[in-house]
Amino acid sequence: xxxxxxxxxxxxxxxxxxxxxxxxxxxxxxxxxxxxxxxxxxxxxxxxxxxxxxxxxxxxxxxxxxxxxxxxxxxxxxxxxxxxxxxxxxxxxxxxxxxxxxxxxxxxxxxxxxxxxxxxxxxxxxxxxxxxxxxxxxxxxxxxxxxxxxxxxxxxxxxxxxxxxxxxxxxxxxxxxxxxxxxxxxxxxxxxxxxxxxxxxxxxxxxxxxxxxxxxxxxxxxxxxxxxxxxxxxxxxxxxxxxxxxxxxxxxxxxxxxxxxxxxxxxxxxxxxxxxxxx
Amino acid sequence: xxxxxxxxxxxxxxxxxxxxxxxxxxxxxxxxxxxxxxxxxxxxxxxxxxxxxxxxxxxxxxxxxxxxxxxxxxxxxxxxxxxxxxxxxxxxxxxxxxxxxxxxxxxxxxxxxxxxxxxxxxxxxxxxxxxxxxxxxxxxxxxxxxxxxxxxxxxxxxxxxxxxxxxxxxxxxxxxxxxxxxxxxxxxxxxxxxxxxxxxxxxxxxxxxxxxxxxxxxxxxxxxxxxxxxxxxxxxxxxxxxxxxxxxxxxxxxxxxxxxxxxxxxxxxxxxxxxx
Numbered sequence: 001x002x003x004x005x006x007x008x009x010x011x012x013x014x015x016x017x018x019x020x021x022x023x024x025x026x027x028x029x030x031x032x033x034x035x036x037x038x039x040x041x042x043x044x045x046x047x048x049x050x051x052x053x054x055x056x057x058x059x060x061x062x063x064x065x066x067x068x069x070x071x072x073x074x075x076x077x078x079x080x081x082x083x084x085x086x087x088x089x090x091x092x093x094x095x096x097x098x099x100x101x102x103x104x105x106x107x108x109x110x111x112x113x114x115x116x117x118x119x120x121x122x123x124x125x126x127x128x129x130x131x132x133x134x135x136x137x138x139x140x141x142x143x144x145x146x147x148x149x150x151x152x153x154x155x156x157x158x159x160x161x162x163x164x165x166x167x168x169x170x171x172x173x174x175x176x177x178x179x180x181x182x183x184x185x186x187x188x189x190x191x192x193x194x195x196x197x198x199x200x201x202x203x204x205x206x207x208x209x210x211x212x213x214x215x216x217x218x219x220x221x222x223x224x225x226x227x228x229x230x231x232x233x234x235x236x237x238x239x240x241x242x243x244x245x246x247x248x249x250x251x252x253x254x255x256x257x258x259x260x261x262x263x264x265x266x267x268x269x270x271x272x273x274x275x276x277x278x279x
Numbered sequence: 280x281x282x283x284x285x286x287x288x289x290x291x292x293x294x295x296x297x298x299x300x301x302x303x304x305x306x307x308x309x310x311x312x313x314x315x316x317x318x319x320x321x322x323x324x325x326x327x328x329x330x331x332x333x334x335x336x337x338x339x340x341x342x343x344x345x346x347x348x349x350x351x352x353x354x355x356x357x358x359x360x361x362x363x364x365x366x367x368x369x370x371x372x373x374x375x376x377x378x379x380x381x382x383x384x385x386x387x388x389x390x391x392x393x394x395x396x397x398x399x400x401x402x403x404x405x406x407x408x409x410x411x412x413x414x415x416x417x418x419x420x421x422x423x424x425x426x427x428x429x430x431x432x433x434x435x436x437x438x439x440x441x442x443x444x445x446x447x448x449x450x451x452x453x454x455x456x457x458x459x460x461x462x463x464x465x466x467x468x469x470x471x472x473x474x475x476x477x478x479x480x481x482x483x484x485x486x487x488x489x490x491x492x493x494x495x496x497x498x499x500x501x502x503x504x505x506x507x508x509x510x511x512x513x514x515x516x517x518x519x520x521x522x523x524x525x526x527x528x529x530x531x532x533x534x535x536x537x538x539x540x541x542x543x544x545x546x547x548x549x550x551x552x553x554x555x
Contacts, residue, residue: 141387
């Protein structure tokens, strides 16, 4: 559509407006294409990393090293965050339910919340902060210093040697770390209930135990499998596509942690909806 | 220095090439990095790729063993077309080549022994044999004492020499050197060039070497490695190594392919400017 523009100033203003719109659409268009391409690249990357599990060569020593780094290395942060989260849950629930004289349900509240929701999510986010960042920065540094190219030139597939062991180790270890977080969360709740709220310890543990059903436990143990996959695949993906020197490594590390943490929470929401529908 | 090194008397020129580029072009996000590049590396031949920084020398080297894929044209490595070969099939082919990267590209988390033995460890060769072969490779680059050290404790020159040992350990059929003397002092550069020459003259391994240092290129052409003296010695005055020839890139185009004699007498303004 053409507008009758007579005034030069108006014409210039319209040009700026039209250029501005064009640039905005261009930016949106480019960003959308970039996003679709990234998702496509990530899907292919994750598919290759998983399929490598079923074809030799498999690098078991690398798996054990990564299991140690991710599992044993993350134990302290998972343990502490689990313990204090359980404690906070006990404090909050006691202050809320005491108005109704129902402080006895603290154990039930803490165990169900920890096992079904907070244990898996917190462990995922904590391990993501520690390990997605370390994977992205380690692999990113290897990319920018040509170590990945050197590995390929030496006839070794970096996907098999570096990515698949990290993926497998992270999924395995996150499962066990979540159990540790759940256990220490319940212990943290017990500590607050007994020593700070001066309530009955055996009652707390009895309520915590009796309220649990198998679907709760299954729900809590399915989630870390997905979180582990998200952390390792996102960390490795951003690490392996690093470009732009040391600055690029920093950028890849931030992107990995942010994306992994957000995806863990999104996946938790979707999984909760699905699992509640099933059980 | 005016030499008889012409294609006519190059003994390797009649054999099928180890590497052949045919009208190869590649671009990233912008103008083409390489355009319509064609050349070959014959068995026993050392080709020195000259050109200023940023003309696509390293890209060309990475295309040679399939680390990058061309947009157009074909690349033959050991007679096999690799430009569209799946990555899985490229791995065994790459094990037949050795590559020395610009900064060495040693694996930081591995010791010198494990870096040099990387391929052998992947092939699950017994530890005793690995140790023997690593000592042999490190002796070749005169760094046997670094066996148990980590790359972080080595100097820049030592890292390059370890990288050369890593590239040589499986006795490759083709060697690719990416600016092996870049950023090094003249003494260390001479040591590296002597190693390249030793590999050329003792094992007759064909190679493609990227450099922007004319001095290194001319030294390779005008010297030979003397096994008895265990050092490089100059060739008689007026002689050059017939198997060492030159390529030159300018803004993605191959503008020169020939001997040292041809290079020195080239009338191409860019070549003349580069030589000056």
